[in-house]
Amino acid sequence: MAYEYALVHAKFTIPFALLLTLIAYPILTRIHLVQISCLIFVAFSATLPWDAYLIASNVWTYPHDAILGPRLLGIPLEELFFFVIQTYITSLVYILCNKPLLHSLYLVSQKSPKRWIRMGKLAGQILLASITLLGAHLVQRGGPGTYLGLILAWAPPFALLTWTVAGRFILSLPWFATALPILLPTVYLWLVDELALGRGTWSIESGTKLGLRLFGALEIEEAAFFLATNTLIVFGMATFDQYLAVIYSFPHIFPEVPRTPTPLMLVESRLLGSSAYDFDRLDGLRDAVKVLQQKSRSFYLASSLFSGRLRINLTLLYSFCRIADDLADSTPTKSDVLAWTAKLTHLLDLFYHGLPSVCLLDAPPPARPSPPLGPLRLLIKGFETDAQFAPQGSDNIKQKQQQQQQQFPIATEQDLLDYAECVAGTVGELCVALIVHHCDPHMSAARRQHLCAAACRMGIALQYVNVARDIVVDAAIGRVYLPTAWLAEEGGMTPADVIARPEGPAIDRLRRRLLDRAFEMYDEARPSMEGIPGEGRGPMVAAVETYMEIGRVLREGGERVVRREGKNRDRATVPGGRRVWTAVRGLYGQ
Numbered sequence: 001m002a003y004e005y006a007l008v009h010a011k012f013t014i015p016f017a018l019l020l021t022l023i024a025y026p027i028l029t030r031i032h033l034v035q036i037s038c039l040i041f042v043a044f045s046a047t048l049p050w051d052a053y054l055i056a057s058n059v060w061t062y063p064h065d066a067i068l069g070p071r072l073l074g075i076p077l078e079e080l081f082f083f084v085i086q087t088y089i090t091s092l093v094y095i096l097c098n099k100p101l102l103h104s105l106y107l108v109s110q111k112s113p114k115r116w117i118r119m120g121k122l123a124g125q126i127l128l129a130s131i132t133l134l135g136a137h138l139v140q141r142g143g144p145g146t147y148l149g150l151i152l153a154w155a156p157p158f159a160l161l162t163w164t165v166a167g168r169f170i171l172s173l174p175w176f177a178t179a180l181p182i183l184l185p186t187v188y189l190w191l192v193d194e195l196a197l198g199r200g201t202w203s204i205e206s207g208t209k210l211g212l213r214l215f216g217a218l219e220i221e222e223a224a225f226f227l228a229t230n231t232l233i234v235f236g237m238a239t240f241d242q243y244l245a246v247i248y249s250f251p252h253i254f255p256e257v258p259r260t261p262t263p264l265m266l267v268e269s270r271l272l273g274s275s276a277y278d279f280d281r282l283d284g285l286r287d288a289v290k291v292l293q294q295k296s297r298s299f300y301l302a303s304s305l306f307s308g309r310l311r312i313n314l315t316l317l318y319s320f321c322r323i324a325d326d327l328a329d330s331t332p333t334k335s336d337v338l339a340w341t342a343k344l345t346h347l348l349d350l351f352y353h354g355l356p357s358v359c360l361l362d363a364p365p366p367a368r369p370s371p372p373l374g375p376l377r378l379l380i381k382g383f384e385t386d387a388q389f390a391p392q393g394s395d396n397i398k399q400k401q402q403q404q405q406q407q408f409p410i411a412t413e414q415d416l417l418d419y420a421e422c423v424a425g426t427v428g429e430l431c432v433a434l435i436v437h438h439c440d441p442h443m444s445a446a447r448r449q450h451l452c453a454a455a456c457r458m459g460i461a462l463q464y465v466n467v468a469r470d471i472v473v474d475a476a477i478g479r480v481y482l483p484t485a486w487l488a489e490e491g492g493m494t495p496a497d498v499i500a501r502p503e504g505p506a507i508d509r510l511r512r513r514l515l516d517r518a519f520e521m522y523d524e525a526r527p528s529m530e531g532i533p534g535e536g537r538g539p540m541v542a543a544v545e546t547y548m549e550i551g552r553v554l555r556e557g558g559e560r561v562v563r564r565e566g567k568n569r570d571r572a573t574v575p576g577g578r579r580v581w582t583a584v585r586g587l588y589g590q
C-alpha cells in the first residue's frame with residue numbers, strides 16, 4: 001500500500017510529537033524554537049547526503065508500494081520528514097528534562113573541573129574517535145559491516161565536535177538531563193522501527209548488514225542509528241544551552257539580553273574563555289537557589305518555569321527578600337533588627353546609587369538620608385515593623401501599656417494592610433518590574449502602573465494567606481499579625497491571649513475572616529495577570545496560584561490542616577501532587 005511509510009508517521013511519530021508539544025508549549029520560549037530550528041537544519045543538512053548515499057548504494061530500499069512517491073536525491077519524502085520529526089521529538093524531550101535545571105549552575109565545571117569530569121571528557125573524545133575509525137574500517141572492508149560502518153563513520157565525528165565543545169558541561173548535568181532525553185526517544189523509535197521493519201515498510205539489503213537483531217525485527221544497525229542520532233541531538237541542545245547559560249549568567253559581559261539572544265551573542269559566548277566567567281557570581285547564584293529550594297517549595301517550583309536571565313533575577317530577588325526577612329525574624333532585639341535594616345538600606349545605596357564600595361555588612365550606615373523609598377526600601381521598612389514585636393522590658397505601668405501597644409503594632413486592619421503592602425505588595429511590584437524589563441521593556445507607563453498596582457494587591461493577598469497559615473508559628477515567637485481590633489470583637493481577646501492559645505473557634509473565625517479578605521484581593525488582582533507580558537505570565541500565574549492554594553487548603557481544612565506534625569509542624573502545606581497540578585493549571589492559564 002503506498003501509504004505504509006506515511007502511516008508510520010501518522011500513527012507513531014506525529015502523535016508523539018503532538019503530545020510532547022501539548023505538554024511543553026507553556027514553557028516553550030522563542031529561544032527554544034530557535035534551538036530546535038537550528039538543530040533541524042543541521043540534522044537535515046548532515047543527514048541528507050549520508051542518507052542519499054545509503055539509498056544510492058542500495059543499503060536501504062523501500063518497496064515502491066510503501067511510499068508516496070516524491071523523493072529528493074532519491075530519498076523518499078517520508079524519510080526526509082523523519083529527519084525533522086525525530087529532531088523535534090528528541091529536542092522537546094530534552095527541553096522538558098532540562099526545565100528544572102538552572103544551567104548557569106553547571107558552568108562551574110569550567111573553572112576547575114573535577115578530575116572525573118576532565119577524565120570523562122578525554123575518555124569520550126577517545127571513544128568517539130575510535131568509533132569513527134572503526135566505522136571507516138568497516139566501510140573500507142565492505143560486506144556485512146557496511147551499513148554499521150557508515151553509521152559509525154558518519155555520526156561520531158559530529159558528536160566529537162559537540163563533545164569537545166561542551167563535554168564538561170554535559171558531564172556536569174544530571175543524568176536525567178542528558179541520558180534520559182537520549183534514551184526515551186531512542187527506545188520509542190526502536191519500537192517504531194521494529195514495527196516498520198517487521199511490516200516491510202523499509203528494509204536493509206542483506207550483504208550490507210551483520211544480521212544481528214537487538215530484539216524482534218530490529219536490526220542492530222537501526223538500533224545504532226537512532227541511538228547515535230539522538231545523542232547528536234542532545235549534545236547539540238546541550239552545547240546551545242551552555243552558551244546561553246554564559247549569556248544569561250554574566251551581566252558584566254552581556255549587560256542586556258534580548259528575549260532571543262542573537263547569533264552574534266552566541267558566538268561571543270563561545271569565544272569567551274572560562275577565565276572571563278564570574279565564578280563568585282555563580283557561587284552566589286548557587287546559594288540563592290539553595291535558599292529558594294529550602295525556604296519555599298511554592299516559589300522554587302514556580303522558578304523552574306521561568307527561563308533565561310529573568311529566572312536568575314527572580315531567584316536572586318527571592319534570596320535577597322528571604323535573607324532580609326530571616327534576619328528580621330531571627331534577631332532577638334529591636335535595636336539589632338533596626339541595625340540590620342539600616343545595613344540592608346546601605347547595601348541598596350551601594351547598589352543603586354554607586355556609593356563608595358565598602359565592606360557592606362561591617363561599615364556603619366552612612367549618615368546621609370536614604371534615597372526615596374522604592375519597593376525595596378518599603379520591603380525593609382516592613383521588616384522594621386517585625387522588629388516591634390520584640391519584647392522590651394519595663395517596670396513602669398504606663399510604659400508597659402505603651403510597650404504592649406508597641407509590641408503588637410498590628411492594631412487595626414489598616415495596620416495589617418500597610419504591613420502587608422510593605423513586605424509583600426512590594427515583592428509583587430518587584431516581580432512585575434523584572435518581568436516587564438525582560439519581556440516587554442517598551443511597555444507603556446500606564447500599563448506598567450496598572451500591573452504594578454495589581455501586583456501590589458496580589459502581594460498583599462499572598463501575605464494575608466501567609467498570616468492566616470502561620471498564626472500558630474507566629475504566636476510561638478511572640479508575634480500576632482491578626483489586628484488587635486479584630487481580636488477585641490471576639491469576646492475581648494487580646495494578642496496575649498492569642499500567644500497563650502493560638503487555636504480554637506475564635507482563631508478559626510479570624511483565620512477565615514483573613515482568608516476571605518485575601519481572596520477578595522486575589523479576585524480583584526487576578527484578571528490583571530493576563531496583562532503580564534510574554535514568557536513571564538504563565539510561570540507567574542503558576543507561582544501565585546500555588547501560593548494561594550495554601551489559602552484554599554486552609555479554607556477546606558481550617559484548624560485541622562494547621563496542626564501538623566513533622567517538618568512543617570503547625571503550618572498548613574499543600575500536598576506535593578496538588579502543588580504541581582496547581583502550577584500546571586496556572587501555566588496553562590486555567
Ligand SMILES: CC(C)=CCC/C(C)=C/CC/C(C)=C/CC/C(C)=C/[C@@H]1[C@@H](COP(=O)(O)OP(=O)(O)O)[C@]1(C)CC/C=C(\C)CC/C=C(\C)CCC=C(C)C
Pocket residue numbers: 295296297298299300302303314315317318321322325423424425427428429431432451452454455456458459462463466525526528529532540543544
Ligand atoms: C518564581 C519566583 C522565584 C518568584 C519570586 C517571588 C519573590 C521575590 C518572593 C519573595 C518572597 C519573600 C521571601 C518576601 C519577604 C517577605 C515575605 C516572607 C513575604 C511573604 C512571602 C512568603 O514567602 P515564602 O514562601 O518564602 O515564605 P513562607 O514559605 O510563606 O514562609 C509572602 C507571602 C509574600 C510573597 C509575595 C509575592 C511573591 C508577590 C506576589 C505577587 C506577584 C507575583 C505579582 C502578580 C502580578 C499581578 C499583575 C497581579
